Amino acid sequence: MQRSYLIKPFLDEEYPQAEYGKGIYLYDVDGKEYIDGSSGAVTASIGHGVMEIAEAMKAQGEKVSFVYRSQFTSEPAEKLAMKLKEWAPGDINWSFFVNSGSEATETALKVAIQYWQEKGRPSKTKVLSRWMSYHGITLGALSMSGHIGRRERFVPLLEDFPSVEPPYCYRCPFHQTYPECQLLCAKELDRAIRRVGSDQVAAFIAEPIIGASGAAVVPPDGYYQEIRAICDHHDILFIADEVMTGIGRCGKKFAIDYWDVIPDIIALGKGLSAGYAPLAATMISDKIMEPIFYGSKVIMSGHTYSANPQSTAAGLAVLNYMEQNKLVEGAIKKGEYLLDALRILQQNYPIIGDVRGKGLLTGVEFVSNIFNKLPFSSEVNVTKKVVTKAMEKGLLVYPAVAGMEGMAGDAVIIAPPLSIKGEEIDRLISVFEQVVKEIQDELQVLGYF
Ligand code: PMP
Numbered sequence: 001m002q003r004s005y006l007i008k009p010f011l012d013e014e015y016p017q018a019e020y021g022k023g024i025y026l027y028d029v030d031g032k033e034y035i036d037g038s039s040g041a042v043t044a045s046i047g048h049g050v051m052e053i054a055e056a057m058k059a060q061g062e063k064v065s066f067v068y069r070s071q072f073t074s075e076p077a078e079k080l081a082m083k084l085k086e087w088a089p090g091d092i093n094w095s096f097f098v099n100s101g102s103e104a105t106e107t108a109l110k111v112a113i114q115y116w117q118e119k120g121r122p123s124k125t126k127v128l129s130r131w132m133s134y135h136g137i138t139l140g141a142l143s144m145s146g147h148i149g150r151r152e153r154f155v156p157l158l159e160d161f162p163s164v165e166p167p168y169c170y171r172c173p174f175h176q177t178y179p180e181c182q183l184l185c186a187k188e189l190d191r192a193i194r195r196v197g198s199d200q201v202a203a204f205i206a207e208p209i210i211g212a213s214g215a216a217v218v219p220p221d222g223y224y225q226e227i228r229a230i231c232d233h234h235d236i237l238f239i240a241d242e243v244m245t246g247i248g249r250c251g252k253k254f255a256i257d258y259w260d261v262i263p264d265i266i267a268l269g270k271g272l273s274a275g276y277a278p279l280a281a282t283m284i285s286d287k288i289m290e291p292i293f294y295g296s297k298v299i300m301s302g303h304t305y306s307a308n309p310q311s312t313a314a315g316l317a318v319l320n321y322m323e324q325n326k327l328v329e330g331a332i333k334k335g336e337y338l339l340d341a342l343r344i345l346q347q348n349y350p351i352i353g354d355v356r357g358k359g360l361l362t363g364v365e366f367v368s369n370i371f372n373k374l375p376f377s378s379e380v381n382v383t384k385k386v387v388t389k390a391m392e393k394g395l396l397v398y399p400a401v402a403g404m405e406g407m408a409g410d411a412v413i414i415a416p417p418l419s420i421k422g423e424e425i426d427r428l429i430s431v432f433e434q435v436v437k438e439i440q441d442e443l444q445v446l447g448y449f
Contacts, residue, residue, distance in 0.1 A: 021048025024420050024428075026396070034391070037428050038398035039417050042211065042244050042361065045271035046321055047417035053276045056317035057310065065310040069302065076313035083319050084283060087253045090262030091286040096299060097279065097307040101243035101269030102136025104280040105205065107301045108239045108265045109140050112203035115237065115288045118295035124202040126159070127239070128192055132166035134212040135205060135241050135267075144205050147213045147401065163192045166210060167219035170354045170365065171373060171403065178220040185219075186226035193234045203237035203265070208255035211244035215363030215400035215411035216356050224259040237264040237288070243280065244361065247271035247319070248328035248418055251335050251359025258358065264288050277314035278305070327418040334420060335359040341429040342414070349433075351382075351440040351449060360418055365402045365411040368449055375402075375409035380448050382410035385439050395431040 008015055016028035024047055026034045039045055046053070060076060067074055081095040096111075098104050109127050116124035129135065131146035142151060143159035151158060165173035167185045174184045193201055204227065210217035231238045240263035245255035249271050252258055256266075265288060269280035292299065305311070322328060339355065339362055346352040346364075353367030366386070368376045376382045383399045390397050390412075403409025416428060443449035 023047045023049070024417050024424055033394055035395045035428050035431065037395050037414050037416050037432070039415055040275060041270065041398060042249065042413060042415045043270040044275040045247065045249060045418050046274045046318060046327060047419040050321060052321050053314060053317045057276065057314050060309055060313035066308050068304070069307045074307070074309040074312065076309050076316050077307040080312045080316040080319070083316060084281065087319070088266060088283055089254060089257055092262065092266055092283045093286055094284040094289050096282045096284065097312060098282065098303055099278040099280060099305050099311070101267065101280050102138045102141040103303060104243060104267035104269050104282045105135040105144065105241055106138050106140040107282040108205065108267050109144065110301045111265060111282060111284060111288065111299060112237045112239060114300060115291060116202050118291035121199070123199050126196060126201045127161050128164060128189065128196070128201055128204045129162045130164045130166045130206055131162045132168060132210055132214045132217070133162065133207060145213070149401065164188050166214065166217065167223045168214065168217050169220055170356070183220065183222055183226050186223050186230065189227060190230045193230070193236060198234040198236060201234070201236050203239050204231055205239040205241055207241045207245060209245045209250060209358055209361060211361070211400070211413065213401050215365060215402050215413050216361050217363070218356055218358055221259070224256065224261040228261045239263060239265045239267065241267045243267050243269035248322055248331055249359060249415065250361050251328065251332035253328055255358065272318070273311060273315045274318045276318060277311035279311040279315045325419065331359040331418045334425065335362065337422065338362055338414065338425050341425065345429070345433055345436060349436045349440055351436060351443065360415055362414045363400060363411055364414065365409060367409070376448060380443070382439065382443070383412060386412055386435060389439055390432065390435045393431050393435060395428065395435065397432070
């Protein structure tokens, strides 16, 4: 093996070298095949090696790959913004392009603060969020995130934004059951705003379905309607972080569409370019743009590569491809099929405590005891065991964190490309079943289960 100076996620681990991909499959240089059961980091939504996208990118590259946004606009950037306006709910009509989900949420934070400045209320600078959340790795985005593992080294530099318990019915933070709970988890936002003072709070940010820090946790019906009402009551903006859930991943164009709630700002990433180029967006409503338009006339954020023609051409081709192949509509049925299959596994393997999700964003949470839902102790590292075993067997699943503060739990996300076919879901499930069975047997032998 040649010496490597590439810094990989874990320096003491070996990573296979990817050679090519087609559809839901990836192949390494040794010819081993992998089912991309998680679309990488829930990103490769239309599958790998789609020629239409490669051709659109080549065509754009032959014209011009980069222009600086302060000097030029470009056809693909304009067309993508127009397409996103058609896709987005309500008056979310404006797109600010960036390069990663973290930049999209961080821009959302800045836009929210700027909006209140333009409205003559500069004290509104805090953004509330939930303890079970991940909004990105840069300091502003991390400040809004409740992902303890990713925060802990940088806590002195972070704002203390996370404050509200999540809508996590499997382990209700209030030990209640829906609907008798009367959505206490949503009402907690009202209390949090009152505690901080609504004159201090610019916005509340939430992932419509909780991803990396929860593994596809779907809130109960009525939750987002309640959140929207509380935000409106206190003059607080609602930011939907749809970096993982947006662009059809959950069977609707945006996951928040399930609840007919219209946010003020939406952050997008991942599936927006389905992995073909670094691309993300902060989408902003007319209501928020108006005072900026008539006020300072500039959004005080942006990056060198913002709205570059090469990435936006990829994004535009991806959305066109999704429309032509009806991938969003198809994701509802495929997701139900996948969830049903996972629920059968849940009945047969008591290591699976919960199965959840919407569309093709599904999560599997592991427990040491299905009756009291006790998580495994963190030293056992069940998530890692599952991910590693799956990879050995040629299946990629995404490691997530489940459980709450002080009771970390193990979970994986299964989120294959939306282009997956029925028989490919069967194949994915059959490999995953083998993985679950072997891990359950191993844990039994070790006495953890
Ligand atoms: N928000 C959410 C909901 C995410 O899932 C992620 C990435 N996992 C991010 C933001 C950050 O995106 P990126 O890694 O592209 O910066």
